[in-house]
Amino acid sequence: MKLSPAAAAASLFSRQGSIDYNSAPPNLSTLANSSLYSTWRPIAHVLPAYGSIGDPCMHYTDPSTGLFHVGYLHDGASGATTSDLVTYTDLNPLSEPFIRAGGINDPVAVFDGSVIPSGINGTPTLIYTSVSYLPIQWTIKYTKGSETQSLAVTTDGGKNFTKLPHGPAIPGPPFAVNITGFRDPYVFQDPQIDRLLDSASGTWYNVISGGVHGEGPSMFLYKQYDSDPGFQTWEYLGQWWHEEANTTWTEAGWAGRWGFNFEVGNHLALDEHGYNAEGETFLTLGAEWSYAPIVPEVSDVREMTWVAGNQSLENGQLKFHPTMAGKLDWGRSAYAAAGKIVPSWSQASKKSGAPDRFITYLWLTGNFYGTLDFPVNQQNWSSSLLLPRELSLGYLDVVDNSVAREKGSWRVESESYGTITLAMLRQEIAREVTSSFKSNATNTITQAGGSISTTQPFAQTPLSKRYMLSAIITFPSDARSNHALKAGFSILAGPHEHTDIYYRFSNESFVIDRSTSSAAANTTPGIDTRNESGKLRLFDVPIDTGSAIETLNLTIIVDGGIIEVHANGRFALSTWVWSWYESSRGIEFLVDGGEVEFGNVTIWEGLVDAWPERSAGF
Template sequence: MSQPRYDSICPDQTGRGSNPNGLGHPRFMMRKATSFMTLGLASLSIVTAQDASALPTVLTTEIIDRLRNNSLFNRWRPTYHFTSPAGWLNDPCGMMYDPTEDTYHLHYQWHPNHVFWGNITWGHATSKDLVTWTDVGGWEGDQAQSLATGPNPTSRNESYYGLGIFSGSAQPYNISGEQDGTLIAFYTSVGQLPTNWALPYIPGTETQSIAISNDGGKTWEQYEDNPIMVDPPEGWNITGWRDPFVEPWPEMDALLGQSEPHWYMVLGSGIKGEGGGGRIPFYSAPQSNLTDWTFLGSLWEPEMNGTLGSLLETGTYGFNFEVSNFFSLTDEDNQVHYYTLMGTEGGNLTWHPRPQWGLWNEGYVTKRENGSAEFMPISGGAIDSGLLYAVTSFNDTKNNRRVQWGWANEEHNGYSALQQGYQGAMAIPREMYVIKTNDLINPDGALTSKGNNRVVEYGNGTLTAYTLGARALPDVVKGLHDGAEGQAINVTQTWTTTLPAGNGSSHMHLKATLSNFTGPAGVTIAQSPGREEQTVIWYSPDNYTINVDRSRSSSIAQFANYTMIGYFYPYTFSNGTQESLHMDIFVDGSLVEILVNDRFWLTTRIYPARTDSTGFGIWVDHNSTVQVADMYMWDIVTNVFPERPVNSSSELFFDSAEETNNYLWWPGN
């Protein structure tokens, strides 16, 4: 469970939710317990969500400041990415494939009828193909909740009283490890708030629990003996203990020499003080009893705020881990590779201005004398160099692949949140796999350092590099292209200057191949006809970085506009040629995903003020050149929630002091 509420909403780290609009702000409906009173709205409004077509083509702060709740609901909203019906969304949870119903499930952290974090529950949607989705229970109000909580829950699944249901995972099994149509969800129950790695940890804050569904996920019930895990590891002065990632794992059974099948769990955690840092506690349970968990140890003990290699290339471990994963992938030679994923908090901000990193590590795994597994990192990097966080995965048994989901927060700095009426989306699901590249050379020595690649050197001077790959699911991309004819853009030449190449839309997919860089060069997106607005995505061969320059992405100054930076090292082959950069750029309203060669990923946000900021082109720095080839563009018209109306906004509430412990638990809105 990622915790934006204390880093971004409450900068003083006290956990007291700020209320920037003031108690009883006229844009909200105040609710006390189960009673409601409507407050005046019209005085601040010039347009409603229903007549949003009346909005001007160019927005200004003066216009936005006068708008009513939800009136910008569709202005920057993604349409071909997974979103909640409305309100606040964060971590993906409980994703699985159920073979008994041939159905995919995705849950998510949700605060319906509110635009900021608070009273966190699980929303739920299902799919047959990972392209189009259906809200379980319906899209209106809070009906898509699967595990609901709060002081006075009113949803159809109202048995989950408490302060929140944090992240977790799910499996299509019963608690005896049998596939009989039962679904189980493992999640973190919350008993104390606020919680944050920088605050003293109160015993009982987090415990681990199970929810069970006997009707294909339509309804859920708590396991009668919850919680199934009460105490964190003995002797740990912990920063947190949450987000159970649970799977059967035959390869780990074999490595540990288990006499019967076991399941395995990792949690996000950390240890405070000297010698501390982020930790991944590792547990096992016999498959026949998935309520009986044994602590095996910490996978490894990374240094507090340390790095595996260079900070730019491998990121920082920070002070606490969240949403941790531990799994294996098999390469083309049937060799097993072991990986961890973790969200890290509070680390170095030199190259990454956001206080949260999403990281991956590959490591050797051996059996300790006490029977546990020890993980020794050998390579790693950012699972996304932008804002994607809480990245987690599941085993797609239907297609024998590991699929990754991640949460894309907003970057409007809270400005226009009420007018939009929602926050958050999921990235396009990505398949993770092992990339093996042969016949490489190492002209500058960068491949032999501990970084993104595990390298095998040969006597003839060549190398083989292994690294973690992730690609947007090809079947999902194909489904998104339905109804959109790809346009081939005639740009095949060496470019020496910046020029427009075409006009797309606010919901498009752009592909381009770039090579032979003599200096910084790349592409532009979201460009207005007069270039008043544009976003530039460019590669620098001098320091091996991909940069996303948002300094002119919007004429509205309140939105984040800093340049995002990530590390990408192109391979050089023994014949002296360097690989080209194959860029996939997905633009969906404000959400932008950039994928390069399946080895670089950067997710960001842009909020153009103009509706005509839809152009794209080639960008070349002064005295630079670049070869461009194979540029294609698709205008994506697919609506991945076809059963929702175009405007699925909901009424926004402001929670009273009684419900929020005088705004200590969440800010109310």
């Protein structure tokens, strides 16, 4: 669905004056186009002014301005700049793209890419997947020449990336490899690799995601050839990382499956403070897989994962070996994470006093990767990016027992006198965002907690469906043996619909129960109300009197139709909830099967308008 810029501008801020949100919904597909524009649209998240958004990609910090550029697929690729990771300015009016398909190298499509901030002639230089043939999918035979990697540069602050007038910089996949995919180049520098390969300091490397038919997913590694200032020649270094098809880090389910094909691989190095070029090597990556070993049709099963590991030379080739792995987000519709270094000298970091960081964004698809007949025309938009997240290497001191020793999304780092230190990926909403939500709240609600064993409503109901909720839940010492115990919150609750978010000890999982979340789902096909879930282990931690179960530190973001659940600095579960009734704003303590202790709960209403210039009508 594509409107002209004039039509888009006319309908951009339409309101639903004739729609009654106090009555039962009609079949939404019968409503006028754009009539649901504001119903579930988030205000604090990144998405275009209209139309669909795809993968986040092509981010960079501009050395000349200190602005962070956030890119995403949208009729090619579009994007915005931000000086604070909270508010954004479109690079072009109405979110028009800075690069489109249609050149000699990319007659069909522009896929993901990444940017060298000071590349050709010192300008931001983009290397992206240029597409000549479709379809491309791991379940079918690959068409030679489908995906190549091409270059473009910008000289106007990122508003336009001009394609270089020559063939692709990487004209095809490795010779004689029967690949499943070859896309999403990610460029990076790594002094550790420089030393291992005896490369010049500051050499650029490029990891391209894909796989090999009949063998499994792979990351293909390339190196800038002889410090080529034009970045037009890349040396193939081999399959830097490869896994057998459809295997997994652990069958206990902590990290999902590696699948058959990797996508959107990002290379980064982290320490406990954030980005550090000498830190531990991490990747974020998407994995495509199927419940069956071999399927003839396209599969829509995907994992958004992370992995940490070591690099070494083996028979002259650089290889990556995982040491721990997990999921970056457990939402089935959360995928295609892409990030970039946000240095301490960037505008955002200087304002907040943050060190060098790696900031990543995820895509939250609104129609489950195009497989649901959601009423997109009535919205005039589809999908969004999730709030930016800071990634770092986390450590946690826990009691040394079988719960901690199991192979999961953590690694035993050290041990001492009955305790061990676990290493894990730490991920939190960017500090600027949560700080801004608090300082700009239009209304703050504080709800007293205490020992609670039954469902209880809050004394005060939020005025809107846009807020950040913060809570601490303490579970009793016998919680591990009480398989009936669950605790959390019922939100967006009213007489006709509600959404339950809770932690259950029986399977160590967070659940977002969407079965009764949307009255509109009863009248309209294509509204997904399947439950979402993700695994989180609460460890036994040492205290003065012995040990206790780790407390659950919970943050819930509600922004129109988006729900983000973040816990203990290492867990995220995101999804859409299509709440219909205006009255569906209530919140309740949700407890079943026992008693837990809630700390005081705070709700900051209003969030922040991420697009003030759009709100002002451009």
